[in-house]
Amino acid sequence: MKIITEQHIIKTTGNCDIVDITENVRYNLLTHKLKHGNANVFVVGSTASISTIEYEPGLKKDLPEILEKFIPSNKRYHHDDTWGDHNGHSHLRSTLFGCSQTVPFVNGELLLGTWQQIILIDFDERPRTRKVIVQLIGE
Numbered sequence: 828m829k830i831i832t833e834q835h836i837i838k839t840t841g842n843c844d845i846v847d848i849t850e851n852v853r854y855n856l857l858t859h860k861l862k863h864g865n866a867n868v869f870v871v872g873s874t875a876s877i878s879t880i881e882y883e884p885g886l887k888k889d890l891p892e893i894l895e896k897f898i899p900s901n902k903r904y905h906h907d908d909t910w911g912d913h914n915g916h917s918h919l920r921s922t923l924f925g926c927s928q929t930v931p932f933v934n935g936e937l938l939l940g941t942w943q944q945i946i947l948i949d950f951d952e953r954p955r956t957r958k959v960i961v962q963l964i965g966e
C-alpha cells in the first residue's frame with residue numbers, strides 16, 4: 828500500500844466562493860496510477876471547507892443564500908470580539924461543513940456520482956490563496 832501526498836494552491840474570491848476541484852483530485856490519481864483506495868481531500872485553514880455538490884449555477888447561488896439565513900454575515904459574533912476581525916460567520920460555516928472529505932476509488936476511478944463534484948468553499952470575507960492537500964492511500 829502507498830501513501831502519496833500532493834497539494835494544490837487555489838486562489839478564491841472569498842465570500843462563499845465555490846471552486847470545483849474534482850479534476851485536481853482526478854489528476855493526482857491518474858498521475859500516480861493507484862487503482863484501489865481512498866483519496867482524502869483537506870483544506871488548510873479555519874475559514875474554508877471541502878464538500879461535494881452538484882456543481883451547477885443554481886446551487887452555486889442557493890448555498891450562499893441559505894447560509895446567509897442560518898449563519899448571517901452581518902451579525903456580530905463573539906469571535907469578532909476576540910481578535911477584532913469580522914469573520915466569525917466564516918469560521919462557524921467552516922466548522923459545520925468540515926475541512927476534509929474522503930472519496931473512495933476503484934479501478935483508478937473516483938466513486939463520485941455523475942452529478943457530484945468535489946468542491947472547495949471559501950467562507951472568508953476576502954480573496955484568499957488556499958492550500959488543498961490530496962492524500963491518496965491505496966495500491
Ligand code: ZN
Pocket residue numbers: 906910912913914915918
Ligand atoms: Zn477570524
